[in-house]
Amino acid sequence: MSDIIRRKTRLVSVGDIKIGGGSPITVQSMLNTKTVDVDGSIKQIEKLRAVGCDLIRLAVPDENSAHAFGEIAKRTGLPLIADIHYNYKLAHLALDNGAKKIRMNPGNMQDFAQIKPLADRMRDLGVPVRVGVNGGSLDDRFKGMNEVDALVESALECANIFESAGMRDIVIAIKSSNTDINIRANEKLASMCDYPLHIGVTEAGTLRTGLVKSSIGIGTLLREGIGDTIRVSLSTDVVEEVLAGKKILQTLGIRKNAVEVVACPTCARTEIDVEEFANRVELLTANVEKPLTISILGCPLNGIGEGENSDLGIAGGKEKSVILKDGKIFKTVPSSEVFEEFKKLLDEKLV
């Protein structure tokens, strides 16, 4: 998949983060804290940053949230995105409070006469808009149509109004909770404009369902060169959204300098807690930019052979476990100490 040819798109800047124009594909997430909970929101932002989230969006459902948004933007110093529904005033308030990108949903902000003054301000401030259309909240005017066309037309109609106001910094997202519709709508949109596309499957669901739908939905488009920034929507810890997004990029060979944790599926031969070890290693290495392969394998018998391509690994046994380094047996230690011993080597490798 090293032969992905990316669709050519215009370059848009969110503060110092670039989207489109050949920039690396960014991974974003959205807080699920109340924005008015400033401390809680900042804590969640820190968790997201620790695993490498590039761009963060916050809901701005009312005036108090807009002020809290400003406080959070100031204290973190990050280019934050304000998520706006229903109300143009909130978009202006978010700009007053330092929003570096505005996401608006044309499905619930139908008074397009209000776009012109907003666009004028955003153009002057150099703040981009993301026109974000969801299959579930389409404007009534598009409801009779098939969903693919409705998503595309609703988004382009709104983007054109921003464009007419002389704004160039426009990103589009069209999302359906149906993966197939999602793929086809984005393929169609991609062929009709040069806007950078934010892609993701909306209301994707639980960790399990969301990962499957997002991996296929986002993965298929990325393989076709479509997509400049991605968000995996999950009804769970937002950190998982970032880990999944980065893992999709890594699996497709788009993100190369990253740690790959290989773990066996466990079977009757398994002697250590493969899942827990592997999870710990994934969290420890999520934001490491080195192309390391780490194997966590449940038995010494197959494990030593299967760990041959690893920079580091564990092949767990009942009483003794083997630590692998550069594909070879490095040390045999009591199983109770194996993770601690392994962690020392890992820390060395990460320096």
Add this chain to the structure above:
Amino acid sequence: MSDIIRRKTRLVSVGDIKIGGGSPITVQSMLNTKTVDVDGSIKQIEKLRAVGCDLIRLAVPDENSAHAFGEIAKRTGLPLIADIHYNYKLAHLALDNGAKKIRMNPGNMQDFAQIKPLADRMRDLGVPVRVGVNGGSLDDRFKGMNEVDALVESALECANIFESAGMRDIVIAIKSSNTDINIRANEKLASMCDYPLHIGVTEAGTLRTGLVKSSIGIGTLLREGIGDTIRVSLSTDVVEEVLAGKKILQTLGIRKNAVEVVACPTCARTEIDVEEFANRVELLTANVEKPLTISILGCPLNGIGEGENSDLGIAGGKEKSVILKDGKIFKTVPSSEVFEEFKKLLDEKLV
């Protein structure tokens, strides 16, 4: 993705379960209990069956396991698959004990002279073989080669020996933990033979990594029409492997009569525990063969609109929540009672 054209393959039977020849794509898993723990293994088999696992494999690493395998096969009455490494005798013992399919790994069963007598017996018994090659346990003879060719050649070499002994019931699996190699190797193999293919990404890892790699790896091949039976390998509860496998088929439109649980990604507006509700509904409906859409949405504001395409749903609010039925508001109830009320409607829909 309704236009998937499946690759033509020969039909192979595992007891009364069909693989290939245009049969529905089956989902399989492998126990991670010790096979000698007969009661524990049967309990895990029941859990897998409850979520719709079509085919189940057990490790047979020694003689005692072979006898336990026989006991489990007898008590469950299911066509079980024996997973054999290193030792041809264990394959014969598994046949003695009622195995309905033998998986052998040619990478660690190099004495191919022993294939002929095994193949003769399997042919007479009508028991198929799965030649299962893993990138991590390739025979030394193939280790210099690039992994794609090594996987394909190792598998075909072994399959040819079974074929020469007059055996027709052959399934092949070639698995790499690298998703890209996995896809390319299976594409190549698919073009070279008519064997049904078992596909999966090996050592795929934790739930999060495994789901991403498997969804992309298996999903890409299935979209190309390649794959007759699938296994999602995860280092976690085996039930997740089946849920993921079925969800991949559903996302691609291959499994149509299934329940789709749509859940919002949660945000500052979220008022109920979307994740927990959605997980509960997924487990309750995993094996239901009806094309229902169920929405679990965190706020009444967007929720009611976004639930318009649902057969059933919840739009949660702070004190009161809305239950949606056939896309419309059915009832408003106290949020503390919403799941219970929803469950009554769900039970009615599932009858």
